[in-house]
Amino acid sequence: MRKYLFLIKTAWQRQLVYRATVYGYRLGNIFDVLFQVTIWTAVYKSTNMVYGYNYNEMITYVMIGWLINFLTSNYGVEDVVSRNIQHGELNVYLTRPISYLRSLITMSIGRASIALLSGVVLQLLFILIFRDYIILQSNPLVILVIILIVFIGYFVRLLLSILFGLIAFWATDVSGLNAFFQTFIRLLSGGYAPLSLLPATLYNIGLFFPFAYIVFFPTQLYLGKLNLMDGIKGIGVELLWLLILYFLIKIVWNKGLKKYEGVGI
């Protein structure tokens, strides 16, 4: 365990070397949120309701949704995995008494925690600016469920990224796929807009997959469009997916290693 704590510490230090990168990301985040607010404001000029959302609800969705999307991001772990595999950096892990998958999870927690500090401050600032339009949720039970869902959601997303990155065992170049994956996850999880905008069938199918529970579900809970019971069910589904993903990763990892040829040395 101690070695993994040190790994987090080292990951932090590495992260802090690149202050410009941290600031750069935050700057990008500002435009991301502003862009969405601008679009929805324009849309609501000609109507009061969009798929059952009024203006305030939509702005709240954008703000809270963005915050949750941010909290559950892992900054391209799939890229890290595929690069490690393709460039043979995996060798370093395979020859040392340390588990690659566990290292990956600890390092990404290390990285997320740094981003967390800077990103949350920024988002709270936004929420403050738009406070007149934002709906507040005060039920402590609902907030607890939301926190739980978001917490599990982080790991669901992390495992999805790892699983996706492992494709590199079989494909030679996956950078295009990775870009697609990022957008795909954000779209299906409701990170761009509420999934209520989707056709009903697609929406219902979506509930069987883990994506919707990452951003859309907790935001709906926050807005009171889903009740506490739904939220608890959501936690169950997420946990189930966590297990499924864990076993899938185990299988794919073992198969991949057999195939791995330690290229690049």
Place this chain on the structure above:
Amino acid sequence: MKTIEVKNLSKVYEYYKKQPGLWASVKGLFKREKLFTEAVKSINFSIEEGELVGFLGPNGAGKTTTLKMLSGILYPSSGEASVLGFTPHKRQKEYQKQFALVMGQKNQLWWDLPAMESFILNKEIYEVSDQDFKKNLDELVELLDIKDILDVQVRKLSLGQRMKCELVAALLHKPKILFLDEPTIGLDVVAQKNIRDFIKKYNQEQKTTIILTSHYMDDIKELCKRVVIIDHGTIIYDGALDDLIKKYAPYKVLNITFNDKGVTKKQVEEYGIIQKYNQYAVSIEVNREEVKKVATAILSSDLPVDDIMIDEVDIDEVIRKIFKK
């Protein structure tokens, strides 16, 4: 028990054939032809504790593949390897704590941080006690003379400095076995010598078993008494470096200089095969057994001999000949 024992070890790589051209690439998305190459073909060898063995061979001969199998990165296709009694590809922690792999072309240190951070992390990974860590680190830093670069970002170090740090990182847990894959690649002559001297000294003092691969003959000549020569996946020689010369070069070279008017080619041809000729300096290949006789014959002839030397064939020359076959 031998420290390293390898029996009928083979590795077959799978790959896909790719025809040139765009259309072929598109076709390749749907149907690909699978091909196989045997990188290592049923090799056998064993290494005793404390030995320093050089692996020699041209690019793609199978040296690195063998090292990768010994360090557990690759699953062997068939045959078995046993190192310190462990099967490498099982990747047991007890085994991993007892060896280290250093690759001259790969960076194992954290690129953006000072080397010291990687050392501290390695201390934790290998579960080295504070005491041992301090002792080993001080020793290594002293031996490699890198005290003043420990706090510099790795990316800002020169290649030679980085290699030294890589070695420290790999040796902090006092491995019993060290695999060095081209540790001097890309280094200048002075840096090469530094690394070489270090490896030699470390092997003598710590009795670490070392396998070294290198393209530089100087590395091998300086460090290894025993060499294993691999070509096209098979071992073509395994034995003492000195014996290699005797086996593959059954002749010595007579280097003779002449004065006065010198000699004509015809006058010296009868003594052996002429390697180099000019009027005043001639190199002749002569069978080992006959070399004394021939030298005497030349000296007692009426040729204007100024000086005569009997030389061993250059090892580089021998190796080049072996690989050309």
